[in-house]
Amino acid sequence: MSVLVDLIYTSEASEDGYYGNFSDHEDNSYGGRKEKRKRFEGAEEGSRGPLDSRSDEPMPLPNPMVGFNLPNQKLRSVDRCLPSKAIGPPFYYYENVAIAPKGVWTMISRFLYDIQPEFVDSRFLCAAARKRGYIHNLPIKNRSPLLPLPPKTIFEAFHRTKKWWPTWDPRKQLNCLLTNVAKPKLMEQIHHALAKCEGPPPRRVQKYVLETCREGSLVWVGLNKVAHLEPNEMEYLLGFPKDHTRGISMTDRYKSLGNSFHVDTVAYHLSVLRDMFPHGMNVLSLFSGIGGAEVALHRLGIRMKTVVSVEISEVNRFVLRSWWDQTQTGTLIEIADVQSLTSERLESCIKRIGGFDLVIGGSPCNNLAGRNRFHRDGLDGEHSSLFYHYARILDTVKSIMDRM
Secondary structure: OHHHHHHHHHHHHOOOOOOOOOOOOOOOOOOOOOOOOOOOHHHHHHHHOOOOOOOOOOOOOOOOOEOOOOOOOOOOOOOOOOOHHHOOOOEEEEEEEOOOOHHHHHHHHHHOOOOOOEEEEHHHOOOEOOEEEEEEOOOOOOOOOOOOOOOOOHHHHOHHHHHHOOOOOOOOOEOOOOOOOOOHHHHHHHHHHHHOOOOOOOHHHHHHHHHHHHHHOOEEEEOOEEEOOOHHHHHHHHOOOOOOOEOEOHHHHHHHHHOOOOHHHHHHHHHHHOOOOOOOEEEEEEOOOOOHHHHHHHHOOOOEEEEEEEOOOHHHHHHHHHHHHHHOOOEEEEEOOHHHOOHHHHHHHHHHHOOOOEEEEOOOOOOOOOOOOOHHHHHHOOOHHHHHHHHHHHHHHHHHHHHO
């Protein structure tokens, strides 16, 4: 058993560690370009003090992390008074990882018209955790969940695992789904070590195996045998249709799914738009990924007349385009680089389609959280600074539509 413990420690310390990117958004590369804080900075420093998102002070998160309300539960008393400058059009919806430092969320809130985040852990809606903060100007009354409701426990989602689940593993739900998976060698080592035990393994070994399973969201698939989730199982937990990411490499499937929206959570928030746009809506989707926002709107029955999708990854664009061609009748306009979405280009697009009803997206969090050596950079990081493009574009869209 001590050999197993040593193997786990060795694997974690190894340069070839078995976990990949612990951030929850893709490590997109835009050639190292940064969007400087051209908007607000002078005024903000004068009125609210200097802006600095690099502080490691943790964001105080609600417990439980249920946002303003959950499906089928009474609306909690929430003081939701939007600042006048946040009131649309358009509606907007921004997502990032909840465990980003307090300074990051303070900065994001200021740039998005002083709206406070709604923090939600998807484990209250499905069988896997995904702790996120959402800043939006959507109504919060009359929300409704997608049906059928997703499974809430591992056993409900994957019935076959119950047969092999050891009594000393108390997990009912999975941790956040990652962008990479455990190395097969480690899972083999766990299997061989546990198989040598005549009864339950010693407590210290149980502890290390459980820690490994929690971190990698591993499930029991045989006697003393753990495995990572398959891509189709991740699609199911995240609310995507079966085979949504099929057709790309296995590595890309895990990466894209690990970086995606949780569809059921996002759809619950967006459900208030269903009755407001019975004839469809125009959407500006920034950092679209594999189309979590688009799938959520589709599952809600909201027709998308036009979607302008901005996504740097060619693989992700292929996934979204393939799904769109099979399910939608509207127009999908694809743009690769968010920096190419200039004021002139936005104005031309808005005049052509008549304006955007929703601006939605979640910028990369690679420099904000997780086991990433750049996480102290805050919103000044190479990837996380792309948030300023979301703020710039939203501000530009609001200004153009105000003049229409």
